[in-house]
Amino acid sequence: MKVSKAGAVVAVVTLALTATSCGESESDRTISIGIKFDQPGLGLRADGGTFSGFDVDVATYIAKELGYKPEQIEFKQVYSSDRELMxxxxxxxxxAASYSISEKRKEKVDFAGPYFLAHQDLMVRAGEKDIKEAADLNKKRLCSVSGSTSAQNVKDKVAKKADLLELGGYSECVVALQDGVLDAMTTDDTILAGYAAEQQNRGKFKLAGLRMSDEHYGIGVKKGNTDLQKKINAALRKMVQDGSWAAYVKKNFGAAEFHNEPAPKITEGS
Structure with a gap:
């Protein structure tokens, strides 16, 4: 049967439209990523809806390597208690939410990485001279965030006479520290450095530089999703090799004069 040139063009256009309507276009693809919304330097959502922080930069880099543009990323807020459920x-x-790798957590999720090695540390006012180590917290006022074990661990193990002040969140601890209501606060050095690096806090605080624990931050993926785990590990390796990792550290923590560890060796699922 003879088909006219016009008829052939119509057939091609019809097939193209059908394929587009049945399949997912490139612009329709999105990826949902869990981050913290309230941790300066790591994961922070500004009032205008923009996101910043080391974990945000790392997550965006990974998404790019998976084939997603920044506008195709949907950041969702996660809390420490619901990361596995999400x-x-x-x-x-x-x-990507300051998610420390542990054997207990690995029973429920798989990890890629680690991509950062953090330590529990202390943050004090810039002019503080009496607190140089955890034992110096005896008879000092230490901030404890509801649900956190960091400050309690310090009191139980090395400063049993420390006076714990329990507040609702780290931002409240920072305000109380600035106002002289307490003498120190403790959590991961990345979180402390993030607060110290904020524009309104620069020059007001300093980190003691202690290493009271090792916290290997990993990228959490659904249990059994080894394909995604491997792809993320490949992205993390590339991020270190091309200098992006070091640039993200300087960008997010540099103002706090934070002395970070080198990029850790990937051990999960490698």
Whole structure:
């Protein structure tokens, strides 16, 4: 049967439109990523809806390597208590939220990485001279955030006479520290450095430089998703090799004069 040139063009256009309507276009693809919304330097959502922080930069880099543009990323807020559930029920594809790798957590999720080695540390006022180590906290006022074990660990193990002041969040601890209501606060050095690096806090605080624990931050993925785990590990290796990792550290923590560890060796799922 002879087909006219015009008829052939119509057939091609019809097939193209059909394929587009049945399939997912490139612009329709999105990826959901779990981050913290309230941690300066790591994961912070500004009032205008923009995001910043080391974990945000790392997550954006990973998404790019997975084939997603920044506008195709949907950041979702995760809390420490619900990270595993968000992955289990496919609310997010992966979690980048100061997520320390532990054997207990690995029973429920898989990790890529680690991509950062943090330590529990102390933050004090810039002019503080009496607190140089955890034992100096005896008879001092130490901030404890509800649900956190960091300050309690210090009191139980090395400063049993420390006076714990329990507040609702780290931002409240920072204000109380600035106002002289307490003498120190403790959590991961990345979180402390993030607060110290904020514009309004620069020059007001300093980190003691202690290493009271090792916290290996990993990227959480749904249990059994080894394909995604391997792809994320490849992205993390590339991020270190091309200098992006070091640039992200300087960008987010540099103002706090934070002395970070080198990029750790990837051990999970490698």
């Amino acid at each position: 992955l289990e029920y496919n609310e997010v594809q992966f979690v």
